[in-house]
Structures are given as C-alpha cells and as structure tokens.
Amino acid sequence: DIVMTQSPDSLAVSLGERATINCRSSQSVLYSPNNKNYLAWYQQKPGQPPRLLIYWASTRESGVPDRFSGSGSGTDFTLTISSLQAEDVAVYYCQQYYSTPHTFGQGTKLEIK
C-alpha cells in the first residue's frame, strides 16, 4: 500500500495569511506515460462529506476559489491557501489514486489564529 503522510497535523493561521499543508507519499504517484500525478486534495467541514478541491496534484476543481492551489510531483506535494478566509476552517486530506488501495493522509486540521 502507498502510505500518505501529511504535515502538520494541525495548523493555526491568521485571516488573510498563507496556509501551507504538505503531503508525502511512500512511493511515487507520477504516471510516466501521461506525466500526471494521481494525487487529490479534499476539504472536510464538520458534519459534511469531503469535497474535492484539487486533482492531478494541481488542477483546481470547478467552483473552487483560486486562493487554493496545489503543487508538487512524484512523492512530495503541497496545498496552499494564499489568503485564509474564515470559511476555510476545515480538515484537509490528501489522497493517492495511483494504485489500489486508494489511500488518504491522516488529515490536517486548519484553524484561525
């Protein structure tokens, strides 16, 4: 199984400041034939299901604000929120869908400082 490890486990950021969440996979999730990373980011607010934010490591899902961006390749990835808004308080998960079993990171809880 590919193990996904996020850091930090929790993060407190001031409104309007940048938030950065890291995700590392135990093996590469880059598929060489199409040069795409099979890595997604999800946002989960209390009492709600996860919401897809980013797929292929850096492609923003339709309707996701452009303050959310994803980067990285191979085994190291980052989710960045450029200017934190109150509504961004949530738990964020990375997920690899390169191979089964699809696996998630343990989650990063993002709060307002």
Add this chain to the structure above:
Amino acid sequence: QVQLQESGPGLVKPSQTLSLTCTVSGGSMSSGSDYWNWIRQPAGKGLEWIGRIYASGTIDYNPSLKSRVTMSVDTSKNQFSLKVNSVTAADTAIYYCARGTPLTTGGAFDPWGQGTLVTVSS
C-alpha cells in the same frame, strides 16, 4: 448533476452483517468509465477506502477488509451496495459512497454522498 445518497440500517449487532445501498441520481451509472466507491470514517478519525465497483461488475477491495466485504451493482436501479460481515465495534463509522471519474480527473472522488452513520452495538 450527479448526486449520491447512502441508505441502510443505522444500528447493527456485533457479528452480524452491515448492509448499505448507494443510489445514484442525475446520471446513469452505466455511462462512461466511472467507478463507484465506498469509504468510511470513524468518528473523529480519518478516511479509509473500502473498495470500488464498476458498472461492469469489476471490483477492487481494500485488502485490509477484503475477507469481510462484498460489493454489488444494479445498474437497472442505478444503485450499488456494500456488505460487511462479522462486524465489531471497530466497524462503527460514517460510511460514504463516492464516484471516481477516470476520464475527467484521473479517478479522484467527486461527488460524495452525505454519509450514513452505522453503529455496531448490541
């Protein structure tokens, strides 16, 4: 747009079988190359992928649960189902269904159902 909704008993006794159904609306399960997933989340914890099924009936299970899990699909009803046998308290969780979309996202999960809480208790 496509929506998913889980249904099934909220309480299951230990050693019995947990059975859930996910109903897909707003689109046909049979169209395209999409696959249909089950994921669970114990209270206050992270996400665990249980497995996926294609409309063709092809299935991939998480090896950690494979011996106790059965998935099936009924495209005529636009539904897919999950059974977990010999449940224990460790199977208590919110169970989600979600669509994987290989053609558009490579297989990321979108959308998700709202989730249904299943409690294993006597």
